[in-house]
Amino acid sequence: xxxxxxxxxxxxxxxxxxxxxxxxxxxxxxxxxxxxxxxxxxxxxxxxxxxxxxxxxxxxxxxxxxxxxxxxxxxxxxxxxxxxxxxxxxxxxxxxxxxxxxxxxxxxxxxxxxx
Numbered sequence: 001x002x003x004x005x006x007x008x009x010x011x012x013x014x015x016x017x018x019x020x021x022x023x024x025x026x027x028x029x030x031x032x033x034x035x036x037x038x039x040x041x042x043x044x045x046x047x048x049x050x051x052x053x054x055x056x057x058x059x060x061x062x063x064x065x066x067x068x069x070x071x072x073x074x075x076x077x078x079x080x081x082x083x084x085x086x087x088x089x090x091x092x093x094x095x096x097x098x099x100x101x102x103x104x105x106x107x108x109x110x111x112x113x114x115x
Contacts, residue, residue, distance in 0.1 A: 002032070006049055021045030042090045051086050081108045 001014040001022045011022050021039045023032065024047045039045050074082065077098070084094045091102040098105070 006047065011050055022050060023047050024049065038088075042092065044085055044088055044090055046086065046088065078108055081105060 001019040002025060003010065004025045006024055014022055021035065021044060023035055023045060027035065035045050080098060081094055084097060089097070091105040094100070094105045095102045
């Protein structure tokens with residue numbers, strides 16, 4: 001997804017609709033090209049601003065977005081999947097790391113965004 005919007009709702013809807021990445025339009029052309037190539041290679045791509053929000057929510061920092069309570073309610077496995085997604089890992093890489101099938105990862109990580 002390439003967009004000018006970075007609200008939680010748009011990120012969630014894009015990813016649950018099958019997007020493998022979420023980028024904001026202000027990227028430099030060479031960064032956009034590299035991001036597209038990375039995405040085509042199977043990597044998950046998230047805009048830096050979005051990754052920062054996810055990490056703040058994971059840590060439970062003051063002033064984190066309204067989803068912080070949902071993040072704290074995640075199971076340990078859901079936390080680990082979300083951390084690996086935030087690192088830009090693919091479903092296959094996450095599956096290998098956590099000894100899960102990539103299909104299980106696909107089911108777990110959008111669920112993490114709902115909570």
